[in-house]
Each structure stands twice: as structure tokens, then as C-alpha cells.
Amino acid sequence: xxxxxxxxxxxxxxxxxxxxxxxxxxxxxxxxxxxxxxxxxxxxxxxxxxxxxxxxxxxxxxxxxxxxxxxxxxxxxxxxxxxxxxxxxxxxxxxxxxxxxxxxxxxxxxxxxxxxxxxxxxxxxxxxxxxxxxxxxxxxxxxxxxxxxxxxxxxxxxxxxxxxxxxxxxxxxxxxxxxxxxxxxxxxxxxxxxxxxxxxxxxxxxxxxxxxxxxxxxxxxxxxxxxxxxxxxxxxxxxxxxxxxxxxxxxxxxxxxxxxxxxxxxxxxxxxxxxxxxxxxxxxxxxxxxxxxxxxxxxxxxxxxxxxxxxxxxxxxxxxxxxxxxxx
Numbered sequence: 001x002x003x004x005x006x007x008x009x010x011x012x013x014x015x016x017x018x019x020x021x022x023x024x025x026x027x028x029x030x031x032x033x034x035x036x037x038x039x040x041x042x043x044x045x046x047x048x049x050x051x052x053x054x055x056x057x058x059x060x061x062x063x064x065x066x067x068x069x070x071x072x073x074x075x076x077x078x079x080x081x082x083x084x085x086x087x088x089x090x091x092x093x094x095x096x097x098x099x100x101x102x103x104x105x106x107x108x109x110x111x112x113x114x115x116x117x118x119x120x121x122x123x124x125x126x127x128x129x130x131x132x133x134x135x136x137x138x139x140x141x142x143x144x145x146x147x148x149x150x151x152x153x154x155x156x157x158x159x160x161x162x163x164x165x166x167x168x169x170x171x172x173x174x175x176x177x178x179x180x181x182x183x184x185x186x187x188x189x190x191x192x193x194x195x196x197x198x199x200x201x202x203x204x205x206x207x208x209x210x211x212x213x214x215x216x217x218x219x220x221x222x223x224x225x226x227x228x229x230x231x232x233x234x235x236x237x238x239x240x241x242x243x244x245x246x247x248x249x250x251x252x253x254x255x256x257x258x259x260x261x262x263x264x265x266x267x268x269x270x271x272x273x274x275x276x277x278x279x280x281x282x283x284x285x286x287x288x289x290x291x292x293x294x295x296x297x298x299x300x301x302x303x304x305x306x307x308x309x310x311x312x313x314x315x316x317x318x319x320x321x322x323x324x325x326x327x328x
Contacts, residue, residue, distance in 0.1 A: 002262050003294045007035045007309055011271045017209040035197045039233030042160045042225055046238040049164020053110045061320050070310040072198035098152040100294035117165035125166050140226040151225025183243035190236040257305040261298050286301050
């Protein structure tokens with residue numbers, strides 16, 4: 001879902017009222033897929049908080065090995081495409097973008113966040129979240145501080161992680177309002193939220209059609225990761241995954257490669273290819289081609305990451321374990 005998300009507004013640009021009037025079906029389809037996929041990023045963080053990240057020396061070593069492995073992959077990719085040079089080591093940076101540095105920062109604070117959440121019962125943690133969440137939302141909307149940027153930041157990930165810790169403590173109810181008990185019920189609720197989101201987006205474009213700059217700013221705030229509707233969608237998407245209870249070795253394998261797929265799919269010519277597809281085809285043909293290409297990129301990263309996982313399990317992991325045994 002995150003791969004498809006980055007193929008839409010972020011790559012092709014946010015639709016305007018003129019675009020919506022000229023190509024209503026295509027633009028509405030783009031808006032639908034944007035908002036159906038947008039909550040996926042924070043749903044990933046909610047899952048991390050729900051199960052709890054336990055930072056141990058071996059897990060840190062595994063993460064560092066993953067970053068080195070994908071730095072090597074980026075060097076090879078850039079060498080093949082742009083030519084080999086000594087500057088490749090400097091430019092092939094595995095920390096490019098916002099997500100990977102923010103997630104690494106989150107990991108640094110995870111022990112403190114776990115200790116804080118574990119020291120509180122459910123009602124007490126909910127009171128802290130009722131104060132924390134609006135503050136983060138407001139700071140992300142105003143963007144007066146560099147570390148708050150529309151949800152693209154480590155503080156916002158920490159907030160989402162604490163929400164995940166709360167979900168791990170609490171029943172799936174909110175006061176007197178009881179959420180559906182079935183996956184289909186939650187899926188319909190999620191779809192309803194997305195449709196309301198689309199309606200609000202189109203209404204803003206219509207009302208502010210004579211003020212495109214202001215319309216862009218308002219729709220951007222509506223779609224940011226820490227907006228109320230996006231966070232609600234992330235919680236519903238997380239609960240949908242929890243209700244599905246998918247048990248499959250293939251799903252577990254894909255989960256192990258989720259971080260590289262999320263963090264590195266943009267560095268293999270993804271955006272240029274999406275723009276080329278959109279310019280050549282347009283319409284539903286383009287959307288289908290983008291979906292196929294997104295799945296192909298995800299599959300390619302998944303296959304390459306199996307080399308990384310196998311190398312860790314057969315070579316690096318045992319060597320690290322041997323070093324730990326020698327130290328003890």
C-alpha cells in the first residue's frame with residue numbers, strides 16, 4: 001500500500017479542481033487510491049507499538065547489517081545506471097528520505113517509550129495520549145519547528161508508537177461506542193471513512209477553486225499522516241489486520257522484508273518510471289500499469305532482501321553470536 005501511495009500524489013502531484021473537472025473519473029480514482037493507502041505508513045508503526053519493539057544487541061546488529069546491505073545495493077544500482085566512480089560511496093546514502101532516519105530515531109527512544117507505557121495502566125496512558133496527540137497534530141500542521149513536518153518526523157512516529165502500545169493494553173472499544181467485531185465490519189467502516197475523506201477533499205477543491213495556493217495548503221493538511229482522519233484510518237487499518245489473523249509462511253517472509261520495501265523502493269528509478277507511465281498512457285490504463293509496476297518493484301526488493309536475510313542467518317548472525325559468546 002505504501003508503494004502505491006508514493007506513486008500517486010507524491011510523484012504525480014496533488015490534483016486541482018481544474019484536473020478534477022477535466023478528468024473526473026481518473027482523478028477520483030487517484031484520490032480514492034491515495035486515501036485508501038495513506039494510513040498504511042502509520043499502521044506499520046502501530047503494529048510495531050502493539051507488539052512492542054525490544055532493542056537488543058542482536059537486533060541492533062541485524063538492523064546495521066540491513067543498512068549496510070542496502071547501501072551496497074544502492075551503490076551497485078547507481079554504478080550501473082550512472083557509471084562507476086569513487087563518489088558512489090558518498091552519494092549512495094541508505095538514510096536518504098525521512099522515514100529511515102525517523103525510524104532509527106524512534107528505535108533510540110523505544111526503551112524509554114516502553115518503560116513509560118508499561119508503567120501506566122490503560123486509563124492513565126489514555127489521558128497522556130489525549131494531551132499528546134492534539135499537541136503533535138497542531139505542531140505538525142503549523143510546522144513552526146523543524147522536527148515537526150506533517151507527520152514526516154520522529155516525534156510523530158513516537159506518538160504513533162505509544163498509540164500502538166495503548167491498543168495493546170485496551171479492548172477495541174471507545175467509550176460507549178463499540179467497534180465491529182468482524183473484519184468485514186471494520187473494512188466497511190474504513191471504506192466509509194475513506195469516502196468521507198474523499199468528499200472533504202473534493203469539497204475543499206470546489207470551495208477554494210479560485211485560491212489554488214490556499215486549496216493546496218488545506219488539502220495538504222487534510223492528507224498529512226497526523227491529521228485526525230488519517231490517524232483514525234491508521235487505527236482502523238491496524239484493527240483490520242488484527243482481525244484478519246493471517247497465518248502464512250509467505251506473509252511472515254514478506255513481513256521480514258517490509259522495512260526495506262517501505263524504505264528503499266523510491267531509490268530504484270521508481271518515480272521516473274511512474275511519471276513516464278502516466279505521461280504515456282493516462283486514465284485507467286495508467287492506473288493499472290502503475291499497480292503492476294508497483295507490485296513488480298516490491299517483488300524485486302523482496303527477492304533481493306532474501307539474499308540479505310539468508311546471509312544474516314547463515315553467516316553474519318552466527319558470527320555475531322560467536323562474538324557474544326566469546327565476550328561472555
